[in-house]
Amino acid sequence: MGDRQGQRENQDRYSLRGRVYESIRDDILSGRYKQNTELKETAIGAELGVSRTPVREALRQLELEGLVRIIPNRGAFVNMITAKDVQDIYVIRSMLEGLCARWATEHITEEQLGDLEETLCLSEYHTGKGNYEKLYELDSLFHEQLYNASNSRILNHVLSDFHDYVKRVRKATIASRGRSVKSTEEHRAIFEAVRSRDADQAEELAKEHVRHTIESIQGYGLERIL
Numbered sequence: 001m002g003d004r005q006g007q008r009e010n011q012d013r014y015s016l017r018g019r020v021y022e023s024i025r026d027d028i029l030s031g032r033y034k035q036n037t038e039l040k041e042t043a044i045g046a047e048l049g050v051s052r053t054p055v056r057e058a059l060r061q062l063e064l065e066g067l068v069r070i071i072p073n074r075g076a077f078v079n080m081i082t083a084k085d086v087q088d089i090y091v092i093r094s095m096l097e098g099l100c101a102r103w104a105t106e107h108i109t110e111e112q113l114g115d116l117e118e119t120l121c122l123s124e125y126h127t128g129k130g131n132y133e134k135l136y137e138l139d140s141l142f143h144e145q146l147y148n149a150s151n152s153r154i155l156n157h158v159l160s161d162f163h164d165y166v167k168r169v170r171k172a173t174i175a176s177r178g179r180s181v182k183s184t185e186e187h188r189a190i191f192e193a194v195r196s197r198d199a200d201q202a203e204e205l206a207k208e209h210v211r212h213t214i215e216s217i218q219g220y221g222l223e224r225i226l
Contacts, residue, residue: 020048021058028067028078031168035080039068081165089162090217094210096159097143100150101190101206105199107151113195116145120184120191127184132175135184139174142187149194169217179216186212 024044027033039059041052048055059076062068070076108116123138143163147156163170173179186209193202 016050017054017057017061020044020050020054021061023048024055024058025062025065025067025164028062029081029164029167033078033080035078037078039076039078041076086166086169086217087214089166090210090214093159093162094207094214096155096162097210098203098207100147100152100155100159101194101202102199103152103155104146104149104194105197105202108149108194112145112149116142116149116191116194119145120187123184123187127180130177132180135180136171136174139170139183139187146190146194173213173216176216179213182212183209 024039033039041055041059045052045055059068059070063070063076067079067081068076069079119138119142123135123142126134126138140163144160147159150156174183186205190202190205190209193205
């Protein structure tokens, strides 16, 4: 009985820490906090309705991720994603997204193909309507579904993290009419290559998709976004 109780308490604690971690992480990546903003355990705990312990644990986890700097006897401070980080992420993503699309041609199921096409059809509809908030959600879903279709837990994890790191940049580029139309067309081409099980074509189209996003970002100006 005591062991089961202890296990439940540990699960609750880790679950709580996870929720606190996700909340702080999302606030950092969405731009709520500026560079070098101090993250005070007491204030965050009060806002989230938790004690300082899960906040402290979450901050340590975020330090390992590079999003927080903890200075002994001073506190924890925000360490934002920089313009150089964004450029590096997109270059690395162009290679990994290509690999993801290639593996998807080998592993994707009929059910996953159906889900991907449904997301794509909704994207095409909302592109025509100019519903950019919805397009951002659908863009994220399209990539998430493609990552799952690769059948690689490791690749899925790495690409999902990269996607989160550049969420502000992605929102800005999708809100551009010209880029949103082109992006949806590129998604359609990637989907058709995956459905046709054309690994070489799917890989090249996925790489091109990310490269075009890089060009769009450079034209938009990273400094205006970050």
